[in-house]
Amino acid sequence: MNSILTVKNLCKSYPSFRLDNVSFSLEEGKITGFIGRNGAGKTTTLHSLLSFVHPDSGSIRFWDREYDEHELEIKQRLGFVSAGMSFYAKKKLRQITDVTRPFYHAWNEEAYRKYLSLFSLEEEKTPDALSNGMKIKYMLALALSHGAELLILDEPTSGLDPLSREELLEIFLELANQGKTILFSTHITSDLEKTADNILYLSRGRLLADDSLPGFLAAYRLCEYAEGQVPHEWEGRLIGPGRTKNGFSALLQASERKDFPLPCRQPSLEEIMIHLEKED
């Protein structure tokens, strides 16, 4: 597989936060989920990729080219979509597109019309008049119309109702099928269980996991137990124990499962994240 994006030892310090030696790479045509709690550094990482913020150190290479030296060429092949931003809320979509179109050599008007129709977007509407899901779709339509090969999506499903989320996830899957590479930051882990091939897990500025989704899920087991039920010698090996409605739950390394005396089950991505955060 070709690496679309390679990040090595990315560091960025703020007075109250530090992105600490983050390294990962993205495979072509795959959806990579970027998870972590609020404030873990997901947006700082994504913004570093696009030079919105200046990393203190580290290297970022897109398509094996240094970002700083080939910024404009790389941006022609990138699409950035962020749920938190609504550009020019009072301008018509047509006006925004008219301005955006000339910047891209590979703009495909036919594709743009196709996505407008597919996403039921009306050009005479303003972003203000669109739901959050429709805003994301418009930004996606822009990105796809200039032939973006890599889509960087910053919490695209945040604040959407379940149906709109499902609809967007289907679009992402279809785009990945077409060969687009997607880096998808979110804290809604169930979205990634439905779509992601790979998982990057960031906690307090450090990348704790970079694995395939099945590999990441298979690395842990979840045990649920009542007070005093866990033998004393196992207490220190449980990861991120916490209270549940019926007692307690904690993660366990899957490799230790066979010796553990209590029943365990496969945890969800969310359960893994919660317990790892508790442990951290």
Added chain:
Amino acid sequence: MIGKLLQKELKLCLHPTSFLLPLLVALILTPNYPYPVSYFYLCLAVFFICLTGRENHDITYSLTLPVAKADLVTARFLLVMLIEWAQLALAGLFIWLHGILLPQPNAAGMDANLALIGEGFFCFGLFHLVFFPSYYKNVDKVGISFLKGAAALFVLILVEIVLCYALPLYRNILDTPDPLNLGAKLLFCAVGLLFYLSSTWVAWRLSQKRFQQLDIR
């Protein structure tokens, strides 16, 4: 690329006040008014452009485009200069009309004459020098940057009004009805233009440098 960015500025970033406030240069037709204050209204329009840009995530949108960061600064400078030159052209028209309709001296500072264009160059040049480097140091604090720019502008306007009464060069030569002392007034305009161009150049380079270093969060 600058041309495309200027198109973006004109189509997406212009605030309605960008058209209305510069028209207040028509105050030149008002008797006994401190005419350079009308240049302040244009600076207010610049503030509104930057403020609505912040609310509309203009910079984030622009940074996703395949353009160099420094070019965003250049395009904004060109937009502002375009409006300023349009206002100065209008000022010329109103100065001419003032001479026909209200041919009496101004009791509140400089007469409506050619030197007022020179004052415009000084006002805009100083505003660029104070406002833009501060704005591009932190694009979120546009209000603070504008307060600094406006304060500098009002000090300059006040000094110019005082000079009209205190300094013989102003009182006897520049603060006179046209076409008296036309050569001196043209020279004053040329000096103003030189100040405008040089301070705008310094402000532009400084703004580019600061914006380049700025983290957009």
